[in-house]
Amino acid sequence: MHGKGKFTFVAVAVGFAGFIGFLADSLSVLDWFTGSTDAATTSPAAPPTEEPGMSAQPSASATPVAQFRFGEPxxxxxxxxxxxxxxxxxxxxxxxxxxxxxxxxxxxxxxxxxxxxxxxxxxxxxxxxxxxxxxxxxxxxxxxxxxxxxxxxxxxxxxxxxxxxxxxxxxxxxxxxxxxxxxxxxxxxxxxxxxxxxxxxxxxxx
Structure with missing residues (x-):
């Protein structure tokens, strides 16, 4: 009887662990369908794109000032x-x-x-x-x-x-x-x- 009780306990434990694993897999599948993944496990977000026409524009202070050209006096x-x-x-x-x-x-x-x-x-x-x-x-x-x-x-x-x-x-x-x-x-x-x-x-x- 003692051995049978031990076997029953092990079976219950294995069954419970299997249920927990199934539940975790189910949640993972659900997250995959809904797109709600944990922020810690997702890949880093791509950097924000710059507004059109901004990346190559020099600052106002860098714009060269037009110079007058004079010959020899x-x-x-x-x-x-x-x-x-x-x-x-x-x-x-x-x-x-x-x-x-x-x-x-x-x-x-x-x-x-x-x-x-x-x-x-x-x-x-x-x-x-x-x-x-x-x-x-x-x-x-x-x-x-x-x-x-x-x-x-x-x-x-x-x-x-x-x-x-x-x-x-x-x-x-x-x-x-x-x-x-x-x-x-x-x-x-x-x-x-x-x-x-x-x-x-x-x-x-x-």
């Missing part, structure tokens, strides 16, 4: 003088040098008196730079586009205004040429406004 003499009331000196830089523009347009720079007050400067785009600065076309162009020129020029205040030998007036003309008109001499021709002269470099846009 030509050098010419220039001068402006104090004028009588209502008169001005005008310079059209596009019409100077060995390569004047086919259409030089309007004067790009003037100095004088629109009335009987002190002389003043006017330019299409112009800025006064200190000695030894804005020596190349691009830096002079930037100074002209962002700068200002003195107005109400008084002979007694040329140093305070920066109108000293070595300083220069940077100009961008209406034909996009760049001019660096360096001041070599400042002459107080009258009690009010000085005369200026020097040498100018003209860069032509290629």
């Amino acid at each position: 030509e050098e010419v003499a220039w001068s402006v003088t104090d004028t009588a009331c209502g008169n001005v000196n005008e310079i059209n830089w596009d019409d100077l040098g060995s390569s004047p523009a086919a259409d030089p347009g309007e004067a790009d720079f003037s100095y004088g008196r629109s009335d009987c007050s002190n002389a003043s400067f006017h330019a299409t785009h112009g800025g006064l730079v200190p000695p030894g600065t804005a020596l190349d076309a691009m830096s002079c162009r930037s100074a002209a586009m962002a700068g200002t020129l003195p107005i109400w020029v008084d002979s007694d205040e040329v140093n305070e205004l920066g109108l000293v030998p070595g300083a220069a007036i940077c100009i961008v003309t209406d034909q996009k040429r760049v001019v660096r008109a360096e001041i070599e001499n400042v002459t107080p021709d009258s009690p009010r406004s000085p005369s200026l002269r020097g040498r100018a470099k003209i860069w032509i846009l290629e």
Whole structure:
């Protein structure tokens, strides 16, 4: 009887283990049909795809900035003088040098008196730079586009205004040429406004 009871216990245990195995297999089959597999046993998800057109696009900071191209500058003499009331000196830089523009347009720079007050400067785009600065076309162009020129020029205040030998007036003309008109001499021709002269470099846009 004792041996028979042991046999019965073993049979029950084997049967129970078989039932557990069958149940596990059934759940696996059910998961296969429903697609609800355990997250730990599934293969890693594929990385998210990038939006169309994004993978090859450089950032805005990496986009090269367009540069202007200028040839070697030509050098010419220039001068402006104090004028009588209502008169001005005008310079059209596009019409100077060995390569004047086919259409030089309007004067790009003037100095004088629109009335009987002190002389003043006017330019299409112009800025006064200190000695030894804005020596190349691009830096002079930037100074002209962002700068200002003195107005109400008084002979007694040329140093305070920066109108000293070595300083220069940077100009961008209406034909996009760049001019660096360096001041070599400042002459107080009258009690009010000085005369200026020097040498100018003209860069032509290629």
